[in-house]
Amino acid sequence: MISGSALDGVELAAGVVLAGAILALWRKDLRSLTSVLALQGIALAALAAILAATGGDVGLGVVAGVVLVTKGLVIPGLLARVVRADPGSRETAPLVNVPASLVAAAGLVILSYLVAGQLTALMPDPLTRLAPLGLATVLVGFFVLVTRRKAVSQIVGLLLVDNGVALLAFLLTAGVPLLVELGTSLDVLLVVVVLQVLATTMRARFGHVDLDQLRELHD
Amino acid sequence: MTAYLIGIGTAGLAALVGAALPARHRLPGAAALSAAACLAVLVGAVHVLASGHTSGLHTAQVLPLTGVDLSLDPLGALFIATTAGVGLAASWYSVGYGAHATPSRTATAMLPAFLATLLLVPAAASVATFMVAWELMALTSLLALLTDHRRRPETRDAAQWYAAMTHIGAAAILLGLVLLADHAGGQTFATIASHRGRLSVPLSSTVFVLTLFGFASKAGAVPLHVWLPRAHPEAPSPVSALMSGAMVNLGVYGILRVGGDLLGGGQSWWWVVIAALGVVSAFFGAVHAAASTDTKRLLAYSTVDNMGLVLIGIGAAGALAAGGERMLAGLVLLAALFHLVNHALFKGLLFFGAGAVQHATGTRDLDRLGGLARRMPATTALFGIGALSIGALPGLNGFASEWLLLEGLLHGFASRSAVTDATLLAGVAALAITGGLTATAFVKALGVGFLGQPRSERARGAREVGPSMLAGMGLLAGGCVVLGVVPGVALPALDRAAAAGFAGGAPTTLRVGLGLDLASLHGAIEPALLVEGLLAGIVVAWGVIRLAPRRAELRRPRRAEAWGCGRELQTARMEITATSFAEPLQRVFADVLRPDRDLEVTHTVESAYVTQAVSYYQRVDDAVERVAYRPVIGAVSWWGRLARRVPNGSVHRYLAFGFAALVLILVVLA
Numbered sequence: 075m076i077s078g079s080a081l082d083g084v085e086l087a088a089g090v091v092l093a094g095a096i097l098a099l100w101r102k103d104l105r106s107l108t109s110v111l112a113l114q115g116i117a118l119a120a121l122a123a124i125l126a127a128t129g130g131d132v133g134l135g136v137v138a139g140v141v142l143v144t145k146g147l148v149i150p151g152l153l154a155r156v157v158r159a160d161p162g163s164r165e166t167a168p169l170v171n172v173p174a175s176l177v178a179a180a181g182l183v184i185l186s187y188l189v190a191g192q193l194t195a196l197m198p199d200p201l202t203r204l205a206p207l208g209l210a211t212v213l214v215g216f217f218v219l220v221t222r223r224k225a226v227s228q229i230v231g232l233l234l235v236d237n238g239v240a241l242l243a244f245l246l247t248a249g250v251p252l253l254v255e256l257g258t259s260l261d262v263l264l265v266v267v268v269l270q271v272l273a274t275t276m277r278a279r280f281g282h283v284d285l286d287q288l289r290e291l292h293d
Numbered sequence: 294m295t296a297y298l299i300g301i302g303t304a305g306l307a308a309l310v311g312a313a314l315p316a317r318h319r320l321p322g323a324a325a326l327s328a329a330a331c332l333a334v335l336v337g338a339v340h341v342l343a344s345g346h347t348s349g350l351h352t353a354q355v356l357p358l359t360g361v362d363l364s365l366d367p368l369g370a371l372f373i374a375t376t377a378g379v380g381l382a383a384s385w386y387s388v389g390y391g392a393h394a395t396p397s398r399t400a401t402a403m404l405p406a407f408l409a410t411l412l413l414v415p416a417a418a419s420v421a422t423f424m425v426a427w428e429l430m431a432l433t434s435l436l437a438l439l440t441d442h443r444r445r446p447e448t449r450d451a452a453q454w455y456a457a458m459t460h461i462g463a464a465a466i467l468l469g470l471v472l473l474a475d476h477a478g479g480q481t482f483a484t485i486a487s488h489r490g491r492l493s494v495p496l497s498s499t500v501f502v503l504t505l506f507g508f509a510s511k512a513g514a515v516p517l518h519v520w521l522p523r524a525h526p527e528a529p530s531p532v533s534a535l536m537s538g539a540m541v542n543l544g545v546y547g548i549l550r551v552g553g554d555l556l557g558g559g560q561s562w563w564w565v566v567i568a569a570l571g572v573v574s575a576f577f578g579a580v581h582a583a584a585s586t587d588t589k590r591l592l593a594y595s596t597v598d599n600m601g602l603v604l605i606g607i608g609a610a611g612a613l614a615a616g617g618e619r620m621l622a623g624l625v626l627l628a629a630l631f632h633l634v635n636h637a638l639f640k641g642l643l644f645f646g647a648g649a650v651q652h653a654t655g656t657r658d659l660d661r662l663g664g665l666a667r668r669m670p671a672t673t674a675l676f677g678i679g680a681l682s683i684g685a686l687p688g689l690n691g692f693a694s695e696w697l698l699l700e701g702l703l704h705g706f707a708s709r710s711a712v713t714d715a716t717l718l719a720g721v722a723a724l725a726i727t728g729g730l731t732a733t734a735f736v737k738a739l740g741v742g743f744l745g746q747p748r749s750e751r752a753r754g755a756r757e758v759g760p761s762m763l764a765g766m767g768l769l770a771g772g773c774v775v776l777g778v779v780p781g782v783a784l785p786a787l788d789r790a791a792a793a794g795f796a797g798g799a800p801t802t803l804r805v806g807l808g809l810d811l812a813s814l815h816g817a818i819e820p821a822l823l824v825e826g827l828l829a830g831i832v833v834a835w836g837v838i839r840l841a842p843r844r845a846e847l848r849r850p851r852r853a854e855a856w857g858c859g860r861e862l863q864t865a866r867m868e869i870t871a872t873s874f875a876e877p878l879q880r881v882f883a884d885v886l887r888p889d890r891d892l893e894v895t896h897t898v899e900s901a902y903v904t905q906a907v908s909y910y911q912r913v914d915d916a917v918e919r920v921a922y923r924p925v926i927g928a929v930s931w932w933g934r935l936a937r938r939v940p941n942g943s944v945h946r947y948l949a950f951g952f953a954a955l956v957l958i959l960v961v962l963a
Contacts (some may be wrong), residue, residue, distance in 0.1 A: 169945060185956065188963035216955065220948045228944075 081143050081200055087121035088207045090114070091241050095188050095214040095234050099175045102164045104139030104221045107230045108154040115145030121244055137255045141240070144259040149233065152266050156226055170221040179214050186210040193246070201245045207247055226274065229269045236262050240244075294348040294365055297337030297373070297416065300936070303330035304409035317535050319401045324388045331381035334412050338374035341365045348485075349418060356421060362481050364418035371790035372415040372546045375634050376539040379641040379771065380408045383531040384956070386645050386765025389758060390530055390652060400440035404531055407433040407559030411539050415546055420470045420480040427466065431459045434540060438528040451523035458520040462507035466547070469503030472496070473555065482555060489557040497556050501563050504551045512544025514604060515574040516917045518597045525596065526589035526657065530648020533589060537596045537642035542633055545603055551944070552963035553611065553795045561615035561713070561878075562816040568608025568716045572723040575601030577917070579730035580882045584913050586871040588647040588657045588742060591734055592640065595683065598727050599636040603629045605720040606698050612713045613705055614795050621705050627791040631783065635690040635776060639682040642769035646676035649744065649762050653755040659738065659871035664747035668755045673743045675766040680735040682773045685728055689777035690822040697809060699724055700816050737874045746865040781808050806925035872911065879913070887916045 076084065094114040098107055122138035125131070170178065186209035194202050215234025218227060236258070307326035314322050341347070349364035365373070387404055391748045402595035410430035417423035435456055442448045455580045476496055477488040492500075509802040510517035521541075525533045554561060606629025614622035649672045651657050652663065667794030682689040685696075702724070705717045747753040757763075776783055808819035879888055891910040940947065 182956075185959055185963060189959045192962070213959075214954070216948075216952045220945055220952045223945075 075202060076125075076128050080124050083124045084121055084201065087117040087124070088115035088241060088245065091121075091237060092207045092211050092214075095173060095211045095218075095238070096176070096179050098218060098230055098234060099179055099214060100172060102172070104164060104224065104226050106156070107227065108150045108157060111153065111230060111233055112146055112150035112235075114234075115141065115147070115150065118240055118244070119146055121241070124190060125230045125244060133252045137252055140252075140256060140259055143227075144263055145233075145237065145240075149263060149266050151272055153226065153229065156270050159274065160277060168222050168227075173222060175217070178217060182217060183210040183214040186213055193288045204245050205242060208238050208242030211235075211241060213238075225273050229266060232265065233262065256264065294337060294350060294363075296340070297365060297412075298332050298350075298363075300335075300337060300377075301331030301409055301412060302328045303327070303333060304405050304412065306330075306404045307405035308409065311403075311405060312398050318357060319398070320391050320396060323401045323405055323416065324384045325824065327408055328381055328384035330405070330412075331377040331384060331408070335374055335377040337365065338370040338377060339786075340368055341370035342374060342789060345789045348677060350659050356425065359419065359421035359480065361422050362419035363416045363422065364482070364823070365416055366793050367786070367789035368549060368793035369415035370547070371630060371634070371786065373412055374406055374786075375542060376408070376411045376415075376535075377673050379535060379538040379637050379769070380411070382641060382645070382765040382768040382878065383408070383534050384765075385532075385768065386648075386762050387531040389760070389762035389765075390648060391603070392759065392761075397440065399436060400529065403433055403437040404535075405438065407437045407535060410434075411543070412536065414543050419768065420474045420482075422815070424463075424467055425481075428463055430540065430543070431456075431463060434532070435459070435535060437532040438524055438536075440529055440532075442525070445527065448527040449480065451520075451527040455520040455524040458510050458517065462510035462517070463937075464507075465503045469500045469507070469551070470940070471502070472550075472648060473500045482550075485517075485555050486557075489555070493844050494560065497559055500554055501556060501559060505548060505563075505567070508543070508544040508547035508551070509570060511541065511605075512600050512604065513541050513574070513597045514544075514570040514600065515577045515597065516921055518574065518578070519915060519918045519922055521597055522590050522593040523944055525593035525644075526587060530644055530651065533648070534641040534644035537592065537644055538637040541596060541600055542637060545600070545607065545633060548604075548607060549794045553794070558611060558614055558795055561612050561710070563960050564608045564611025564615060564713055565716050566608070567611065568605050568720060571601045571604030571606075571608055572719045573601070575605060575723045575727045577601075579727040579734070580878070580885050581913070581915070582734040583730045583737070584875045584882070584886055584888075585734070586659045586875070588650065588659060588662075588738060589644070590657075591659075591738055592643050592647060593883070595643075595731065595734060596636075598731060599632070599640070599683070602695070602698065602724065602727065603633045603636070605629075605723060606632065606701070608790075609702055609713075609717055609720055610795070612710070612716055616713055618705065621701060622668045622795065623788070623791055625698065625701035625705065626794055626853045626917035627784070628644050628694055628701050630790055630794070632691075632694035632699075632778070634783070634787070635682070635694045635773070637689060638769050638772040638776070639679045641691075642675065642679035642766055642773065643683065645762065645766045645769065646672055648677060649758045650676075650755075652758055652762070654749075654751045656751055659742045661749040661751050662742040662747070663745045663865065663868065664752055665743040665755055668747075668752075669743075669757045671763050672758060672766070673739075675763070675770045676743065677739055678770045678773055680739045682777065683828045684732045686821055688774075688827060690773045690775075690780065691777075693777055693780035693820060695724065696727070696818060700811060704816075728736060733875075733878060737871055741869065741871045741874060745868045746863065746872070748865045748868070763811075779808070779825050780820060781810075784809070863900065885916065886913050887919070 091114050094110045094117070098110050101107060101110070119138050119142035122134055122141055125136035126138055168175065183206070187206040190206040190209050193205050196202075212235050215231050215236075215238055218231030218234055220231075222228065222231060240255075240258070303326055306329060307323045311319055311323035332546060345367055347364060347366040349362070351360060352360050353360035355361045381405070391400070407430070409424055410433050412432055413426040414423065417426045438455060439448060439452050442452070473492075477757055479483040479485065506517070513521045515799060521537075525537055528536060548567065552559065552567075575598050578594045578599075578601055580808055582591050582594040582598055585594055605655075606625050610622045610626035610629065613619075613625060647657065649669070650662065653665075653669060653672075654662060656662065678689065682691040685691040699721065702717045702720050706714055747755075808817065809819060810817040837888045879886055889912045893910070894904055895906040895908075897905045
C-alpha cells in the first residue's frame, strides 16, 4: 500500500497532469502548448516510476521509460517542429473564448468529481481517490478538441485525452501491462506523425491549417 | 412429408446450381432441378390432401435456440400444392424466357430460392420457423424482382416500395405472433392452438389486427396494395407469376392460419373487417384493371381484385362461423379457397402470356401491340383461355369458383345477424360489379393486344415464343380447363383444407361428383354438360352455315380486313386503342380513378384558327397512393432533409456531438 512521500509524489504528478490540461486551454500560443504536453508526459512518467518503485514492478518501470520517451520527448518534439514551421501561429479565435473555456473546465472538473465518486466508492484507497483528476483531464482534452480551430490544437486535445486515459489507467489498475502501453503509445505517435505530414500538406495546398475552412470538402 | 422434404432440398440444390454452374448450363440445370422439386412437393402435398393426415417434424439442428418445426396439414398442403403447380410451370417457362440473353447468376439462383421459401412458409409450425421462412421469402422475392435493375431504373423504385411494404408488414406480424406466443405459453403452433380459448378478447383482437395488417399487405388488400402494381410489372415474368400466383396467396394463408386456426375464429367483427377490405379491394382493383393500358399492370390490379374476392369469401365464412352457421361457413370458405387456387392457375398463365408478348415485342403497352393473333397463335390461344377463365365464363375454372362463392353468399342471407347480412350483400354486389369490370379489362387485353392490326413495328415483327414457354403456359391452361369442366375432382381436397382453416372444422355439404352439387341447398351445376352443350351448339352452327343452301353471291367469299367492319384500307390508326376502350369507364369512375388529363393544341403562327398539332396526355395514378402514401413519404423525406442539415462538414460539430453525448451520459450517471 502506498503512503508517505510516495503518495505525495503521485498526488503532485496527477495534479500536474490536470493543471497541464487547463493550461492548454488557457494559452493561445501554440509553442507553449507543446511545452505543456512535455510537462504532462514527464509527470506521467514520474508517476509510473514512483508506482513501479513502491510496488517493485519491473514491467511498470519499463512502461515509465516508454512514457517518458514517447509522451515526454518524441511527441512534443514532433509537434514543436510543426509549430516552428509556421512561426507566429496562435489560436487566435477559438470557438469558445478563453475565460468561458476556463469556466467550462471548472464545470467539467466538478462533473468528473461527481461521477468518479461512484468509482472511488467501489474501492476507497488513496490512488482511486485521485481518479477524478484523470477523468477531468479526459473531459478537458475533449473540450479542447471541440472548441479549438487549429490542427495543432486538435492534436493537442487528442493527446490530452490520451494522457488522461493513461493517468486513469495508472491510478485505477495500478499500472497497465507493458504491451498495452507500448501499443497505445505507438498509436498516438503514429497519429502525431500523420498530423505532421497532413499539416505540412494542408499548408502547402491551402495556405492555412484552420479546420473550419475545410467545410466545403463535405459531400 | 418425406417427398416434401426431398422437394425442398432439391429446390435449395437448384438455387446452388443456378449460382454455381457456368453460364451455358446454369439455366437448364436450375430449371430441371426446380421442376423436379415442385413435382416432389406436389406429390407430398397431394398425399396429405387426399388422406387428410397431418404429419410433423421437429429438428433442433437448423435454428439455434428454437429449432425448426414443420407440419403438413390439409390447409398448408393446399397452398403448397398450388405453389408447386405454378412453380412447375414457371420452371419450364423460365428456360425459354431466359434463353435470349443469359441471365445472371443471381437471376437464375433466386427463382428456385424464392420457390423454396414459398413452399416452406405454409409448412412452418412454430412462430420462429414461420418468421424465418416469411422473411426469407421477402428477401428472395426482392432479389428476384431486382434482377433487371441494370437495364430498367424503374425496377429500383418498385423494389423500394416492395421492400418498405413487406418489411412494415413483417414487423407487424412479428409483433403480433410474439405477443401471441408470449401469452399462449409456447411458440409452436400446436401449443398456441391448445390455448385457443384462454386468451382475453382484447389480447386476441390486438394479435389479430397486427397480423391482419401484415398479411393483408402481402395479399395486396387495398389500401396496402400499392406495391403490387409496381413490383409485378417490373419483375421478370416467371417471378411475377410466382408473386401473383403464389406469394399473395400466403397473405390469405396467414389470415386463415392465425385468425381461423390459432385464434379459433374469435370475434365476428374481425371477419366483417376482412370482408370490407375484400369488397374495397375487389372494386378498386377491378376499376384500375379496366383502366390500365400496361398489360402487367392490368394483371397486377386484377390480382388485387381477385384477392379481394377471396377475402370476401373468407370474411363471410368467418362471420357465418361466428354466428353459428358452420355448414354455410364451410361452403363459403371452400369457395374462397377454390377461387384462390383457380386464380393462381389463370393469373400465372396470364403473366406468362404477358411475358411471352414482352419477350416477342419488347413492350407491355397495349397501345403498341395488336395483330399478335396471326403472329403468335399459340400464345394468343393460351392467353385467351386465361382471359376467359378470369372473366368467369362457364366451362373454365373461374366460373366454377365464382358460382360456388355466389351460391354460398346468397344462401347466407338466412343468417340471424344484420351485420353479417350486410356483409354478404356487399360481397354479392362486389362480385357482380367486378365480374363486369373484369370482363371489360380482359376484352381489352385480348382484343386490343392480340387481335386487329399491329400498332407498332415491334408488334409487326413479333414471332411465336419457344416450346418451353408454351409448355409452361399449356400446363396452367390445362389446369384451368380441367378444374373448369370437372370441378368436382378438386372438391374433397378443398373441403379438407377448409375444415382445417377454422378450428373445429365444418361439415361438408357437397355431394362428390364431377360437377358441383350442393345437396343441402338445392343448387347444382354440371359444367361438363354446359361445355358439351356449347361444343354441340358450335358444331351445329358450323354445320348449318356450311350446308345450308345460300344465294350465289353470298357463296362467293369477299375478303376484307378482320375487324374492319368490311371497310377496305383499314389501318392500325383507325383501330380502337386500349386507352380509348377504357375511356368511357374512366369517365364513369372518374371519382375513383382521378385520371390526370391534358389536352394541348398548337396553332400555326399565322392564324389562331388553324390547328397545327393536338397532343393528348393521360395518366391514371393510384389515388390511394396519392392520398395516403405521398404525404407520409413527403414527411419522411422532409425529416431526412432536415437531418441532412445537421452534419454540415464541420469537424468541430461532429466532435461536439460526441462530447455532448459523453457529458450528458456522465451527468445522468452522476
